[in-house]
Amino acid sequence: MEFLLEINVEEMPLAHVRSALSDMSEKLKKEAASARISCERLRSYSTTRRLILTADLDPGQADRDELITGPPKAAAFAADGSPTPAALGFARSKGVDVSVLQVITTEKGEYVGVRKAVKGRRTSDLLGEILPTIITSLSFPKPMRWGTGSLRFSRPIRGLLCLLGGEIVPFSLDGIASGNRTTGHKLHAPETIEVRSFEEYRSRLSELHVMVDAEERKASILSQIAALVTPLKAEMYPDPALLDKLANDVESPFVVMGSFPDSFLQLPLEVLSTAMREGQKLFSVVKGGKQLPMFLGVADVVADARGFIRTGHERVLKARLADARFFWEQDLKTGFQKSAPRLKQVLFQEKLGSYDDKAKRLEKLTAYLCGKIENCKKAAELRQAASLCKVDLVTDMVREFPSLQGTMGGLYAKAEGLPQPVVRAIAEHYLPAGADDPSPASLEGAILSLADRIDSIVGVVGVGVQTSGSSDPFGLRRNALGVCKIILDKKLSLPFNRLLEKSIAFHGDKLKLPKAEILDRLREFFSGRLRYLLEREGIRYDLINAALAAGLDNPYHAALRARALDALKDGPQFEPMILMAKRVNHILAGQTTPAVNPSYFVEKAERELSATSGIIVDNVAPMIAKGDFLQAQKIVFRLQPILNVFFESVMVMAEEAKLRKNRLALLQAIRKTMLQIADYAQVVVEGEKGSK
Amino acid sequence: MSLQRLILNLHHFWADQGCYLAPTYDLEVGAGTMTPDTFFRVLGPRPWRTAYVQPARRPTDGRYGENPNRVQKHHQYQVIIKPSPADIQSVYIESLRACGIDLRDHDLRFDEDDWESPTIGAWGVGWQVMLDGLEVSQFTYFQQAGGLEVSPIPVEITYGLERLEMFIEGKDDIYDLQWSDDVTYRDLRLAEEQQFSDYNFNRATVKSLRDQFALAEKEAQMLIEKRLPLPAYDQCLKCSHSFNLLDARGAISVTERVKMIAQIRTLVAQVARAFTAPEPGTEGAA
Numbered sequence: 002m003e004f005l006l007e008i009n010v011e012e013m014p015l016a017h018v019r020s021a022l023s024d025m026s027e028k029l030k031k032e033a034a035s036a037r038i039s040c041e042r043l044r045s046y047s048t049t050r051r052l053i054l055t056a057d058l059d060p061g062q063a064d065r066d067e068l069i070t071g072p073p074k075a076a077a078f079a080a081d082g083s084p085t086p087a088a089l090g091f092a093r094s095k096g097v098d099v100s101v102l103q104v105i106t107t108e109k110g111e112y113v114g115v116r117k118a119v120k121g122r123r124t125s126d127l128l129g130e131i132l133p134t135i136i137t138s139l140s141f142p143k144p145m146r147w148g149t150g151s152l153r154f155s156r157p158i159r160g161l162l163c164l165l166g167g168e169i170v171p172f173s174l175d176g177i178a179s180g181n182r183t184t185g186h187k188l189h190a191p192e193t194i195e196v197r198s199f200e201e202y203r204s205r206l207s208e209l210h211v212m213v214d215a216e217e218r219k220a221s222i223l224s225q226i227a228a229l230v231t232p233l234k235a236e237m238y239p240d241p242a243l244l245d246k247l248a249n250d251v252e253s254p255f256v257v258m259g260s261f262p263d264s265f266l267q268l269p270l271e272v273l274s275t276a277m278r279e280g281q282k283l284f285s286v287v288k289g290g291k292q293l294p295m296f297l298g299v300a301d302v303v304a305d306a307r308g309f310i311r312t313g314h315e316r317v318l319k320a321r322l323a324d325a326r327f328f329w330e331q332d333l334k335t336g337f338q339k340s341a342p343r344l345k346q347v348l349f350q351e352k353l354g355s356y357d358d359k360a361k362r363l364e365k366l367t368a369y370l371c372g373k374i375e376n377c378k379k380a381a382e383l384r385q386a387a388s389l390c391k392v393d394l395v396t397d398m399v400r401e402f403p404s405l406q407g408t409m410g411g412l413y414a415k416a417e418g419l420p421q422p423v424v425r426a427i428a429e430h431y432l433p434a435g436a437d438d439p440s441p442a443s444l445e446g447a448i449l450s451l452a453d454r455i456d457s458i459v460g461v462v463g464v465g466v467q468t469s470g471s472s473d474p475f476g477l478r479r480n481a482l483g484v485c486k487i488i489l490d491k492k493l494s495l496p497f498n499r500l501l502e503k504s505i506a507f508h509g510d511k512l513k514l515p516k517a518e519i520l521d522r523l524r525e526f527f528s529g530r531l532r533y534l535l536e537r538e539g540i541r542y543d544l545i546n547a548a549l550a551a552g553l554d555n556p557y558h559a560a561l562r563a564r565a566l567d568a569l570k571d572g573p574q575f576e577p578m579i580l581m582a583k584r585v586n587h588i589l590a591g592q593t594t595p596a597v598n599p600s601y602f603v604e605k606a607e608r609e610l611s612a613t614s615g616i617i618v619d620n621v622a623p624m625i626a627k628g629d630f631l632q633a634q635k636i637v638f639r640l641q642p643i644l645n646v647f648f649e650s651v652m653v654m655a656e657e658a659k660l661r662k663n664r665l666a667l668l669q670a671i672r673k674t675m676l677q678i679a680d681y682a683q684v685v686v687e688g689e690k691g692s693k
Numbered sequence: 694m695s696l697q698r699l700i701l702n703l704h705h706f707w708a709d710q711g712c713y714l715a716p717t718y719d720l721e722v723g724a725g726t727m728t729p730d731t732f733f734r735v736l737g738p739r740p741w742r743t744a745y746v747q748p749a750r751r752p753t754d755g756r757y758g759e760n761p762n763r764v765q766k767h768h769q770y771q772v773i774i775k776p777s778p779a780d781i782q783s784v785y786i787e788s789l790r791a792c793g794i795d796l797r798d799h800d801l802r803f804d805e806d807d808w809e810s811p812t813i814g815a816w817g818v819g820w821q822v823m824l825d826g827l828e829v830s831q832f833t834y835f836q837q838a839g840g841l842e843v844s845p846i847p848v849e850i851t852y853g854l855e856r857l858e859m860f861i862e863g864k865d866d867i868y869d870l871q872w873s874d875d876v877t878y879r880d881l882r883l884a885e886e887q888q889f890s891d892y893n894f895n896r897a898t899v900k901s902l903r904d905q906f907a908l909a910e911k912e913a914q915m916l917i918e919k920r921l922p923l924p925a926y927d928q929c930l931k932c933s934h935s936f937n938l939l940d941a942r943g944a945i946s947v948t949e950r951v952k953m954i955a956q957i958r959t960l961v962a963q964v965a966r967a968f969t970a971p972e973p974g975t976e977g978a979a
Contacts, residue, residue, distance in 0.1 A: 317825075
């Protein structure tokens with residue numbers, strides 16, 4: 002039976018629409034399953050004003066027998082077999098004669114009970130209970146209330162349409178009753194219509210200038226754009242995020258193309274496209290990599306017959322570009338390098354001081370980093386970039402378009418003729434913006450980005466600012482992710498703890514928390530992000546745990562260890578090695594061990610183990626040092642058969658304490674070597690799965 | 694259609710919606726939201742409908758009369774309706790039609806834009822309303838004011854009068870607008886913009902402004918203690934304006950800025966509490 006739900010809302014942001022649709026779909030599936038109703042062909046659609054679900058549901062639950070357990074048999078019948086008051090009372094409460102009670106054998110013993118036929122409920126009735134629960138349980142980052150209601154939602158709910166098999170599913174939500182009506186386009190066809198099916202809903206709304214499928218709207222936008230730019234042999238500059246937003250925001254997409262005066266083309270491309278995108282949500286038009294003095298906009302109308310929409314956008318854009326040109330010229334006149342002292346006036350964080358203070362710390366931290374990275378040859382340029390990278394925050398352009406931070410710094414540095422490594426480092430130091438964004442291309446950009454992020458994280462954590470899932474005002478998690486991503490992308494082998502300690506030291510007396518506590522919090526922070534990146538590479542969580550447990554001091558090496566485990570996990574030696582490591586762990590649990598004393602060895606197998614493990618330790622050390630963990634693990638795996646022989650022929654827990662302690666000490670030494678590569682005991686092997 | 698005709702149209706429209714037409718408030722404020730007709734009326738349970746014109750002063754936006762869009766004083770048409778009615782969006786759209794805008798030929802969009810004012814401890818959820826790419830209004834469901842949750846929820850609609858008029862007249866330069874059929878915006882406002890820009894950026898005496906801030910803060914504290922939230926709030930507005938002028942003069946250091954905003958916010962929160970929770974025995978203010 003066809004189910005259709007439309008929640009009519011005031012304009013919802015795209016991110017809210019997406020999360021609401023996926024949560025509602027999940028929850029409906031789950032609720033249907035637990036009510037034993039099949040739910041097929043579940044689909045969701047949306048506009049910024051409508052959340053839509055449709056599916057095929059059973060018309061009702063199947064009838065079924067239910068076994069109701071009553072009192073224990075012993076309490077239900079007297080010695081002569083006649084029913085006691087307990088049995089009579091139970092039968093009466095279930096509306097049956099006492100003679101139909103039957104004996105049920107359960108784990109706890111024998112009881113009396115009754116089998117009753119339960120009529121399945123109608124899906125419509127069930128939905129009337131399920132849907133209000135689902136809708137009110139949706140969560141949003143900043144939920145709101147409206148009117149006199151108590152309901153919290155993304156934006157005000159203004160109507161509910163809910164049908165099953167063409168009939169209204171009755172329920173109400175904060176005073177809004179469900180029905181079979183909806184309305185067309187808010188401005189261009191605000192009629193109310195009644196519908197009986199999804200097909201009718203969809204086609205009637207389409208007549209009323211509402212396309213309910215975001216993919217269809219996106220396709221329409223792209224084909225209209227193609228029709229406009231192809232004759233010019235030009236193309237739209239791709240901007241998938243803007244396209245998604247616009248496809249969400251309109252119900253009736255109509256593309257308008259307009260132009261702006263050629264003279265604005267002197268402005269940098271980045272400035273032009275940002276002014277268009279951020280101010281007015283317009284696409285740029287390019288031809289052979291060059292910007293044309295044109296734009297593409299998506300309106301929520303049927304047509305722009307009188308050209309008002311195009312000329313309106315042209316007028317606003319012209320004013321915006323005139324502003325941008327004023328800022329550009331003004332900033333150049335003021336001078337980029339000359340503006341550096343103004344950073345003293347810009348607060349970074351209340352307790353951490355100004356951006357000038359930050360720039361000074363960055364000069365030191367980049368110098369330290371450069372010293373630790375072998376192919377860092379541009380120390381002087383890096384220092385200059387560190388001192389200037391935040392200066393664009395005081396430019397008029399960045400104050401107007403904050404998303405141009407970094408980019409403008411690079412453009413202004415270039416305009417003043419600074420060396421290319423300085424320009425690139427400044428321009429790239431906010432990269433990567435997320436897990437899918439590229440790291441800085443230049444090493445100088447990467448180092449500056451690392452230093453900037455580490456300085457922020459250390460400082461903000463160090464003054465005691467708490468971050469949580471919903472509150473992370475300084476974007477610390479994004480910054481930590483950036484740090485880990487750069488380290489992996491650039492293959493940087495760094496003494497991480499030392500680096501963090503340096504950054505703490507460069508903060509002087511500004512940090513309030515003790516150093517050890519800061520480091521503890523930071524380790525947790527970074528290990529979480531590193532774990533996330535490795536999981537994205539498809540590495541199993543237990544392998545990541547095992548690799549990270551071997552230490553985080555060098556995050557790049559930690560990642561290499563995880564990748565090495567991942568590469569070897571399907572080999573024949575892997576599982577025996579893991580089981581052996583667990584055995585060693587187990588036997589050492591709670592034991593204190595002295596140093597190994599070779600003169601206490603009595604068995605041949607323990608002498609052999611001692612000798613071989615010594616060789617293996619010597620061989621593994623250089624592999625670890627150079628980060629070749631694949632080779633290091635392969636060598637360590639050779640311990641497994643020898644350990645096996647040892648356990649088979651030597652009684653580790655010997656009665657004589659001296660011998661016992663010495664054998665344990667030998668195992669402890671071997672364990673320490675293994676722990677430099679991975680805590681193998683954390684790897685889950687077949688048969689253990691599910692127990693964790 | 695002139696700007697004053699636009700104001701008259703809005704007055705007629707919102708009066709017909711049952712709004713009380715408040716006189717313009719007689720202190721300098723940065724936005725219509727800050728006047729008592731909004732700030733106090735959104736607090737407490739009592740329903741309220743009001744509409745008024747409010748000049749909004751933002752000293753840092755001054756451009757010596759040389760920028761076609763930016764001015765250190767512009768005019769807002771402010772509407773507060775509490776509780777927010779279910780059909781408020783349609784009513785707002787109707788108000789644009791009442792201003793003579795034929796929406797069949799235009800692209801009207803509600804674009805996500807949540808609003809927040811740290812100084813008065815207020816935030817809300819809403820949109821900037823765009824007409825053919827031009828922002829003409831801000832549409833907000835208040836959630837908090839003076840640091841307090843509001844209930845029922847008021848809706849605030851703020852029209853940028855100059856913006857809307859530029860749209861209606863199809864003009865690129867604010868000074869070309871007609872205030873009345875005979876008087877232009879240039880006639881009325883150009884000299885003011887030139888002189889105030891000079892005053893705001895160059896002439897205002899920093900020491901006097903600091904003193905004014907400190908005096909108003911002290912006065913506000915005294916009035917809060919005496920449980921006189923209405924005059925206390927005026928003193929908060931004076932603090933806020935002195936702060937804005939100091940900011941335009943470039944006289945506020947990094948740490949000072951944070952401190953001063955926190956000072957005003959603390960006062961405003963105390964005012965809000967004094968207003969909503971009168972002592973036993975006194976008459977409920979809200």
